[in-house]
Amino acid sequence: MDGLDVAELVESLGNDEDAVRKMAAFKLQSNIGDPSFADVFIAEGGLNKLRYLVLHASGNTLAYSLTAFSRLLEVDQGWDHINRDVVERVVELVVTHPLVNILRGSMAVLGAIVAHQRSSDTQSNHTEPFGFRALKPAIAAYPHFLEKLVGSLSAADHALCANALQLINALMRDAITNDGEAEWPKFIKKLHELGVINAVYGLMQSNALQDLANPLLEFQALSKVLLRKWRDVVVDLHKPEHRRALKGIHLANNPGKSSEAMEDGEEGKEKKHNPEKWRRLGFETENPGWEFEESGYLGMMDLAGYVGKHEHAFQRLLLEQSTLPPRTRCPIARASLAVTSILYDHFDVDRSDIEDAKSYLVLETRSNYDKIFKPLILQWSRLHLAGLQAFFRLWKVTGAEREDFLKIVDLVRVLLDVVIYGAKRETNIEEVEERIQEYDCQRLRQIQMERFQLAYEDSWGHHLRQIRDELNHEALTFMKEQRIRCLLHGAWFANTQSFKGDPSRVAQQDVKSGQTTSFRYVKLSHNRRYLHYEDFDVKRDQEPELDSLKEKLDISLVSSVASNISTTTPTSTHSSASTLKHLPQSSTTKITIHGYLSKPTSSHHSSSRNGNHPRLNSKSNTTNNSSNAHHPRAEQQQTEVPLLTLHPSSHSVASEWLDGLLMLLGQQPLTSETRKLTNLVADYGLKIRLLNVRLDEVGPEAGEELEVPSREGLDEEFFYDMGGS
16 A cells, blocks of 8 residues: 555546556556455445446556455455446356456455355445345346356366355355255255366365365365255155156056056055065165264255166165065165265264364375365265275175174275275275275275274273283283193194104214104103104104103203294295195204203113204293293303204294293293184283173073084094184
């Protein structure tokens, strides 16, 4: 305002020369946003001249005048000069004028007029209406107004897109707030038919967010308002539109086909009045109105939309369901209502956070737009269809029955949450639909259990930690017994060299790598005090009896167990014996049992001939509670020698015997396979605790005996697969 003569500026606005008026209007649009300048401008009588230019000017003079007039309205001045002539003139410009700068100013003026009623608390002396109703007479005279308005959303000029979207937002909000229950849905439907959803969806995914952030956020919030308003509309079958929607759902299942060519009579009457008219469609009762209580008219719209747009698929699905037993039929209507509720909860529709989002937008950088904008909410109907089809797929894949309905609902909830939450702002709806349809069911169950566990940890974290510690201890005890039982069962090991004699001479022997000369069978005694073993020239089909083994090793002599077995999981290794990868014959993988010969021993305590055995690190070289652990001097006087060397044939056997020997000596297991199985047992125990599965709920009734499965047809090679590997 400094250096600008307001009186001279006002006088220039009324000059006969267009060039002078144009310059004055150009200067005015830059300064009129200052409230103090606006007060002086109005006091000098400039408002009448500005209004005259809006009504009669053309070209850039008109564009500058419209921009100045819109900025004057933004500072809440000039409302008494708004009348039907101004509104009709500006609407005409929107419809008929091609210049972008004029369209920008026109839409800004109309946006201010529509929004004035809800945003301004000042009372004016004028009697002209504001809000959407102020535009209705002009829109009636120019019926292509809305089409032109929606089309402007695709313009290359970002400012024009922003002004057009602000005007659309103002019209929508005013219609939802002030129009009757029968009027505002028609206006919203008209906008949707003109393509406003796809246009705004494209803008949200574009790179123009910085210029369109506020109107886009408001449109996103208005979408929530619409969904909430539709959900809050109670389904009343006395209302014609509600009755028509429900009747359309019924007629889509092609009921006339069953009664075609029916004559009047008992049979025809019976088929006309089908006692399962609505239950056949997936409702719980023959009075479907109350089943829309939770989802409201929104649920009816979603179901009617699916049935109307995919009538043939709906009829085909009903036909397939009719061939199944009633217990296994998928309740289509209930599934649709459930998907509506899932989407409603996912997008947190009940929370209108437009103001918080705008504040967050100011603080955050462009890289965080994905946290604010959720363009997928605009694709509600397509998400509903994808979710409903996923429901049908999961129902079929899992072999669900009527009682499993809520379980499938939970799975679909996890599926939609994972896919929609993981989608970026630029992700196309087609890609989201594809992910929903192809998501693996087993992965869904895994995510569901993880979320289930996290939910319990949030609520009962301390108690869960105690339970997990108990289960880990129980699982370790279980695995200790399992590994020791492997030792009790016995196993064959390859020998590289045969030697019997004084263990003190073992260190002088060389192992010829990769040269198998005999086989050794080793087995733990029933009292768990001795390892019995014997060398054989060939591996026998029949496992030797314990009493027939000539050599034995006293466990009390063992000081440590060493091995070069990796403590990490090898490639292609599984817990199941059916998929084991045998080690190559040239492998030097071995387990060496060490001990101190402080007691008189016989020759049957001798073992492997290689004294230079590979050793694990300090964690792997475990030592039991023998004298060397407590008497350093004794350790210095004695020589630790290998008592027995084993060459496992597979990683699984290596894990069983190494950890079995360690746990037999009171030490912790080392191999990843044992740790994996221990964690598996503990995790399953925790899940059973969380699910609260009890024998009296799933087992036999009181007094009824459990049926023991028959082992007929099974041989000694029978095994079970732990962990599904």
